[in-house]
Every structure is written in structure tokens, then in C-alpha cells.
Amino acid sequence: MILINLLPHREIARKRRKDMFNAGLGAAALAGGLLAGVAFLWIHNQTSQQQDRNLTLTNEIKKFDAQIKDIAGLEAEIAALKARQQAVEDLQSDRNMPVYLLTELVTQLPEGVYVTNMVQTGQSVTLKGVAQSNERVSELLRNLGGRSVWFDKPELVEIVAGSVSLGARDQRRVSNFTVRVKLLRASEAKTVPTTVSAADASGVAKPVAVASAPTPVAN
Numbered sequence: 001m002i003l004i005n006l007l008p009h010r011e012i013a014r015k016r017r018k019d020m021f022n023a024g025l026g027a028a029a030l031a032g033g034l035l036a037g038v039a040f041l042w043i044h045n046q047t048s049q050q051q052d053r054n055l056t057l058t059n060e061i062k063k064f065d066a067q068i069k070d071i072a073g074l075e076a077e078i079a080a081l082k083a084r085q086q087a088v089e090d091l092q093s094d095r096n097m098p099v100y101l102l103t104e105l106v107t108q109l110p111e112g113v114y115v116t117n118m119v120q121t122g123q124s125v126t127l128k129g130v131a132q133s134n135e136r137v138s139e140l141l142r143n144l145g146g147r148s149v150w151f152d153k154p155e156l157v158e159i160v161a162g163s164v165s166l167g168a169r170d171q172r173r174v175s176n177f178t179v180r181v182k183l184l185r186a187s188e189a190k191t192v193p194t195t196v197s198a199a200d201a202s203g204v205a206k207p208v209a210v211a212s213a214p215t216p217v218a219n
Contacts, residue, residue, distance in 0.1 A: 090185060100150045101125060101183055108143040108151065112136045120183070126157070127179045134159065137177045144181050149189050154181040 101120065105127075109115070112132035119126045131137045137159055144154040157178040163171050 089187065096186070097123075097183055104148055104150045108140070108148050110136055110139040110143065113140055123183050123185070125151075125181050125183050127177075127181065129177060129179075130162070130164070131175045131177060134175050137175055137179075140177075140179065144179070150184050152182045152184055152188075154179060 098120075105115070105118075113129060113136045115127050115129040117128040131140070137156070141154045141156060144151040157180050159175055159177045162174050162176045164174055165171055
């Protein structure tokens with residue numbers, strides 16, 4: 001017996017496929033929404049954590065900035081205290097500088113050289129005097145530069161040939177010189193040479209006999 005299906009099977013199959021497609025599309029949309037929600041929650045959580053970390057870092061940076069300002073203030077106070085301490089030490093040292101100057105000058109003046117004028121401006125000392133010859137002036141410069149504890153950087157400003165009268169008919173040639181030298185403070189004093197005594201090195205003034213200027217004689 002032959003059975004003939006007179007129902008609209010094509011339309012039913014098409015509707016079934018359409019319903020399945022719509023169901024799959026809805027499931028995909030639901031899954032996409034769930035994934036998007038999970039991703040949004042995760043990103044929001046990470047953002048919140050990062051903002052918390054940023055806030056913590058900002059607070060710590062503010063604390064460090066305050067500490068740095070305190071340290072800078074302390075360093076400025078320390079520098080000011082050191083400057084005041086150095087100023088006091090320099091004043092105490094400068095009080096003894098005339099003693100060092102006169103004592104060391106007597107020690108370092110070579111024979112045949114005497115000073116006629118001396119001017120001190122701060123640590124700079126200008127000496128004017130008379131020497132028997134240019135060689136005596138050179139010896140004075142060597143003494144002030146290399147053999148002196150309290151003098152440094154001697155500089156010959158001027159040397160002029162002159163003459164002195166030892167009698168009615170006796171004229172002797174001499175060298176009139178001007179020398180500039182730096183007088184060192186106690187904190188700047190150089191290493192004591194072996195030819196300098198311990199009393200000189202300690203800065204204690206020794207008794208010095210002051211005599212009149214010697215009469216220049218021929219070298």
C-alpha cells in the first residue's frame with residue numbers, strides 16, 4: 001500500500017532549522033554576555049587594585065618628599081654650623097698670624113737681605129727690602145717657597161738695581177726688591193721640613209732678638 005504524506009514537511013523542517021538557529025544564536029549571545037561580564041569584572045578588579053597601589057605609592061612618595069626636605073634642612077644647618085666653626089677657627093688662627101709672620105720671616109731671611117717695609121692684607125704679605133745681589137733675592141724666594149712652614153707661593157713683583165753709600169767715596173751696588181707671598185693659616189700649614197724645629201712647627205713663638213738692619217756689603 002502506498003502512503004502519501006500530504007503535510008507541509010518542507011515548511012516544518014525549515015521552521016525546525018530556524019528554531020535551532022535562533023536557539024544557538026541566543027546561547028552564543030548569552031555566553032558572550034557572560035564572558036564580557038566576567039572580563040569586565042576582572043578588568044574592574046585589576047583597575048581597582050592598581051589604583052590602590054598608585055594611592056599607596058603616592059602616599060609613600062609624599063612621606064619621602066617630607067623626609068627629603070627634612071634631610072635638606074639638616075644638611076643646610078650642618079653646612080651653616082661648619083661654616084661658623086671654620087670662621088671661628090680662622091679667627092683664632094688669624095690672631096696668631098702676626099706671630100707666625102715675624103718668627104718665620106726672621107728664620108727665612110738670608111744673610112745679606114733685610115726688609116725695609118712690610119704690608120699684610122689678609123693672607124697676602126708684601127715685602128720690600130734691600131739685598132746685596134739678585135742671588136740673595138733668589139735665595140729668599142727659595143726659602144719662602146720650599147723651606148717655610150707658614151709661607152707659600154712667593155712672587156717677585158719687582159727688582160731694581162740701586163746703590164748705598166758706605167762713606168764719602170764708597171758706593172756699593174744693591175738690589176731693591178718687592179716680593180709678595182701668601183701667609184698660611186694653621187689649618188693650611190705645610191708639612192714641617194726637617195730643618196724646622198718642633199717649636200716652630202707647633203706655632204709657639206720663640207724669643208727673637210730684634211737688631212738694626214745690617215749694612216750691606218759686597219757679595
